[in-house]
Every structure is written in structure tokens, then in C-alpha cells.
Amino acid sequence: MSVTEIQLFQILKAKLGEQEAEQLVSFVKAEVKSEFDNKREVLATKEDISNMQKTIYVVGLIQFLAIIGSVIGIVNFMIK
CATH class of the missing domain: 1.10.287 (Helix Hairpins)
Structure with missing residues (x-):
């Protein structure tokens, strides 16, 4: 006790x-x-939070690349 x-x-x-x-x-x-x-x-454990941070970073990076690709596509469309 x-x-x-x-x-x-x-x-x-x-x-x-x-x-x-x-x-x-x-x-x-x-x-x-x-x-x-x-x-x-x-x-949540420290490992869960660490994995979540990595996932958020990867998703943000993919979104950034998608935006850049869209802008390049629009610029190419406007030039032609």
C-alpha cells in the first residue's frame, strides 16, 4: 500500500x-x-507525434509541388 x-x-x-x-x-x-x-x-506517444510531424511535412511538400506544377502549367498555357 x-x-x-x-x-x-x-x-x-x-x-x-x-x-x-x-x-x-x-x-x-x-x-x-x-x-x-x-x-x-x-x-499519443512521442513516436506517434513524431510520425504525425513527418506525415504533415510530406503532405505539405506534396501540396507545394502540386501548386508549383499548376502554376507552371497555367504559365505554359498562357504563353502558347
Whole structure:
């Protein structure tokens, strides 16, 4: 048990009794762990962010090249 768990247990023990306090602390600990695991799956890792930055860079570069190609095509059309 961590310090906060022991503190919670001591507070609940005075009000509920030892066995009930222990069960409640275990339940709260399991719920917090479950909620943390759910939130952790949603968070992006450094690797995810790095991959996203690379993708954004590549897409931007492709868009830039497409714009340059379009401008060259329009200029060629206007010259002829």
C-alpha cells in the first residue's frame, strides 16, 4: 500500500471498520487503475507525434509541388 492508500484506509477504518475499509480501498485502487489504463490508450506517444510531424511535412511538400506544377502549367498555357 502507498502512503495515500494507508491514509485513506486509516480514515475509513475509523468510520467503517477494518474489513470494510480494506475492501473499499481495494475497490478504489482497482477503479483508479482501470481508469488510468483507459486514458493511457488514448494518449499519443512521442513516436506517434513524431510520425504525425513527418506525415504533415510530406503532405505539405506534396501540396507545394502540386501548386508549383499548376502554376507552371497555367504559365505554359498562357504563353502558347
